Each structure stands twice: as C-alpha cells, then as structure tokens.
Amino acid sequence: MTDAQSELTGTPAHAGVFTLVITGAPYSSQAPQTALDFARAALKAGKQIDRVFLYGDGVHLASALLAPPSDEANLARAWADLLTEHQIPGVACIASALRRGLVDESEQKRYQLPASNLVAPFEIAGLGEWVASTASDSRVLYFHKGA
Amino acid sequence: MTDAQSELTGTPAHAGVFTLVITGAPYSSQAPQTALDFARAALKAGKQIDRVFLYGDGVHLASALLAPPSDEANLARAWADLLTEHQIPGVACIASALRRGLVDESEQKRYQLPASNLVAPFEIAGLGEWVASTASDSRVLYFHKGA
C-alpha cells in the first residue's frame, strides 16, 4: 500500500479539477458511495471539484425523502453535507429528474404536483451544466451503476 | 396471430388469480409498462389480480411526483387509475420504499421528513403482503428490469 501510494503520488498530476457525474442510484448501486469516497480523497489531496452532476437514476441521490435504516448511511445527507462544506455545486439533470419524480418547488408549481423533494444544496438544471464542464479543462469522471 | 390465439385460449386455464410483482423502475426499465399491458389483457380475459406488489426499484412506480414529458405516458398515473378502476390493492414494500425516498404521510411524520410522495391508491406495507400471495393459490408473476 505505502509503496504503491508513494510511487503514485510522486507522479506529476495532469488534472487538478474534477467534475463527478453520478448515474447510479443510491442503494440500488454502489456508485454514489464510491463517488463519495473518491471525492473525499480528492479534496484531501488538494484537488478541486467544480461540479457534481446527477444524471439518469443518479438523480435519486438528491432526494430529501430517503429514510434508510438507522444503521445504514443516508447517502443523500452525506453528499449534501460534503457539497455544503466545500461549496461545490450539485446539479440534478432536469429531464432525468422529472421522469423519476424528483422536483424542486419551482417544478412542483409548474406541474401542479403535491410536494417537492429536492434536498439542498442540490439544484435542478439542464444538461448545459454538464456541457460546461466538458468544455472546460476539468477532468470529467463517471460513476455508473455496477452489475 | 389469430391461429396462435385460438390455439392458446382453447387450453384449460390452471391459473385464475394472478399476483403481479414489479421490481423494475418506470422509465429506467420497461417492466412497469409490460406489467400494465399484461394486467389489462388478464383483466379482459376474466382473470383476477389479487394484488400488485412493488419491490426494489419498482417502488418508484408509486411516486406522486413523476412529471414525464407530455407526450410520454405517466406510468404511475396509469397504474393508479387501473388499480382504482378494478379495486386492486397496490402495495409498495416499506423497506424498499424508505431506502428509495418513497413515503406516505405516516412515514413522513415518523421520520420527520419534509414531504410525502405516495400516489393513491398505493399503500406502503411489509413483505408479509407478498408472503400472503405466495401462500395462496395465486400465480405470482414477476416483472424485473431488463438488460
């Protein structure tokens, strides 16, 4: 472990800014937990994360209504805390979100829905946010569901 | 088609009562739509459906907050209408639901969540409901996600 680590960290880093795209849902897939552990390690290593983008089933990670058993991590809460602490924008793709029942107050009004369920600081926005990251120098990393 | 159909319906039916278990999420998988078309055909053929049980990612089908594009079917609405019209109980497994952010008013209060998002007539209950169907004469059919 220590050998591998010292060897690896001795390499000059090409990428200093990451964008994390999460497409796997919490609990159904390991993706949100793997991405969280990766994000913590990246921040510890002095890397920046310019944006976390939730796409496809990944939008469920921004739900305010997850209530897992008390001895299991609440992944939405853990992610929300990390984003808040490090002032990282968290964006759920609007098209993915509306199809999967994840809405903020503005979408609730627009579609006359009985409630909203987006947890702060996540926001709902379009794919343009993802395009902005890909068009920048940021290294875009994907966390898909496993199988 | 007609040949196949007359040949098939000429067979004495062993199963008159079905339980449908849906484990695939709407939009992410075709399972809820396939199950819906199957249910309509079964009811048309005079079969009974004693219960629809949502398990795993299938619980998302009971969300009151789905807002798909206007030219796509709202599967939660379509299923809710079918269940209401034919007075079929629809049950979302409580353990699956809580982990995935699907809660009724009672769970909302219990876990002090900001909203509830279960669409009527779906109810939230335990696996005992599924056990009851398996212990009966009902034919239990599963609609899993594809791949």
Added chain:
Amino acid sequence: MSTPKRTLIIIDQAPYGSFEGREALDMAFSLAAFDQTVSILFSGPGVNWLRKGQLAADIHQKSVEKNLAAAPIFGVQALLANAADCELFNLTQDNLLEQVELVKLTPELTGQFNHITFAG
C-alpha cells in the same frame, strides 16, 4: 385444492455492487419467518455471496455472512450453489461458507419447486 408453494429464490448478482441480492435475501427470510418452504440458489457471480471473510464495513455496508450462516436456523431449507460457478470464482471447501450444497441448475433441480423467482 390449494397446492403449498415450494419457493426457490435465485441470486445471480455479485454482492454489494447492487442491492437486488440483499433484497432477495429479505424475501427468503420473510418466507421462512412465516413458515413457508424456501430455498436459496446462488448462481453466476451470485456465488460470491458465499465467500468467507467479507469485510463489508470497508465499503460502509453490512456483511450478510452471519445472516447466511444462520439461514438454516431462521428456517431456510437449503442454501444451494451452482457448482460450476463456484469453481469459476475459485470457491472451494476452504473459503466457502459451511452448509452450502453444490448443485447444477437443471430442469430436474427447478422441477422440485413450484414458485421460482430471481433477485430483481
């Protein structure tokens, strides 16, 4: 008129990467709790549920090793595993949970059950 169900639950996904296997185990234990006849078959990458020494806390999950070891006590009739898949993933007597019966997924095996379902 009612034929009692003999249930087989088949888990063919590897552990921890997705949740279907875990929720399928919940189904099996529920049936057993209500005194229904149920066995579990692990096949494909699902056989990896049966490896000894899983430290799931390292990925912030709970190990199911203890639950599986206690399955017979909870009333699960049998823990079956597809022999060829165990061999593929190098599961041998040394690292396979006790109480696992090696089988082959054939019409003869499935014919012993009248209610068969896969994990998700």
Added chain:
Amino acid sequence: MSTPKRTLIIIDQAPYGSFEGREALDMAFSLAAFDQTVSILFSGPGVNWLRKGQLAADIHQKSVEKNLAAAPIFGVQALLANAADCELFNLTQDNLLEQVELVKLTPELTGQFNHITFAG
C-alpha cells in the same frame, strides 16, 4: 492551455428495454447543440438502435430512428457501430440506418478521443 474535448459516447445497451441509451443520446445532442465535438459509438446489443423500421409506438415509446437519421444535421460528427456486433445481430446494408460507419473498438479508435463515456 485548454485542450478542446473530443467526446465519444458509447451506447452498448439494446433499445427500449432500459433508458440509459436514450439519455446518452440526449447527452450527445446536447454537446452538438453547444458546438462541441461529439461522436456516438454503438456496440454490443447497442447496435440494435440502428435497425430500420422500429415501431416503438407498439410499446408506448417514441422511436429514435428519426433523431438518429438526423444526427449529422444536428451536428453529431459520426455515428459509429462495432462491425462484429452488427454481424452478430444480422444488421446488414439492407436494414442498417444510413450514415453509419462500421468500426472496431480498439485502442486506435478510442485514442482519437479525449473524453469517452458510456451510457449509464
């Protein structure tokens, strides 16, 4: 200092059974709409997106055949398909959408891109 991204989006799931492929197409069209360089590669069962005559209304979905046919107009640089997988699923010149370029998924191919992502 900024290196422009050359994006390849790989779709390896069959159409209609799941939503990942459709949402990956949305990603490709979004990049194209913002004048970014993007190509799409269909591989594995994903090549079935490219079959002519898809009547998706029969399963209450929208066909993407027209969108795919118009991809070059929308600014998508190339529609690529893994030749071996087309052969496996009997996709030939007769039933394959026009404008598809048959390729092989090799380091040489992926080396032409510096941002590669799979559908879900």
Added chain:
Amino acid sequence: MAPIHTLHILNKTPGHQRHEACLAALGPQDALVLIENGVLALAKGLDTDVACYALMPDASARGIEDPASEVTMVSFDDMVALTSAAENVISW
C-alpha cells in the same frame, strides 16, 4: 397445444448471463416466451428444441418483422393464456 411444464419468460438481451442461463435451463416439456429485449434473440438467431413464442409489440418496436418460422408471434392476450396454462412460470 401440448401441456407446458415450465413457461420461461425471458426479457434479457442475448449475451446477458441470465439470457444464456435461461436457454441452458430449458427442459423438454417447457416453453419459452421472449419479451422486451429478449426478442433480440430472433435477430441473432435462436437454436432451441422447445416451443418458442415472442411478444409481437416488443419485436416490432425493435424492427424485427420476420422471425424464423419455428417462433410463434404472440399478443399480450396470448401471453396471459400461456401463463395461465403452464404448470410453473419463471421470469428470467
């Protein structure tokens, strides 16, 4: 129609491990119904001895019109009849 012991409902794409496991598990008195992405077995070519059906709406959605003659195209009505008649049903 001969009595069906187990009706296998297959919705996984060819190449998926559960698709292949299903084909390997078919018994002589069984029948197979291809639905959803399972119908792509018709594009690839299917070699099995048991009675084989494919759900028409799923086949036509995927542009599969003219399957091998050993496969019977069925509607949802037919699928209800098949699942009623079989002794057992497995959804793969």
Added chain:
Amino acid sequence: MAPIHTLHILNKTPGHQRHEACLAALGPQDALVLIENGVLALAKGLDTDVACYALMPDASARGIEDPASEVTMVSFDDMVALTSAAENVISW
C-alpha cells in the same frame, strides 16, 4: 511509474459484456483499476499485460485478500493520483 495513456476503471462483474469488452480494449500504454464488482476478476483470475490495480476496500468487502502478485492493491488516495496522472480515463 510509466506514463498512463488511458486509465480504465472497471466496476462490472466478470461475465458482464462490458467487463469483457474492457479487457479486450486495453492498449499497451494503458492501466486498469478494478473497483466494486470488478475486483471479482481477481477471484476468477486475470490475464492481462497492462498495469493492473484493484481498490482495496472493494476487494476486502468481497473477501478477496490475496490477489495475484501482478495486481497492486490501492486506496482511494491512490485512485485519485492515478486518475489525475492518466492522459484519459474511461469508466466502464
């Protein structure tokens, strides 16, 4: 450490088509990181010429302790360093 052209991050189980496609797509200057269910390749046995890493927490969660010597076990810190250093990264 030699420069990495493309770092392949693989989280699919052996037998999954994307797992096999990944192994077939490795170039001579590439490296492979096994994560999540991808680490089960170590249980099955892995035959590749490129530099191969496996995420330790995922391996130990699955009871895989003692992989072949050609595979380097890494932490999340190491994975950050690898993804930073590589020219390109593909998440399979």
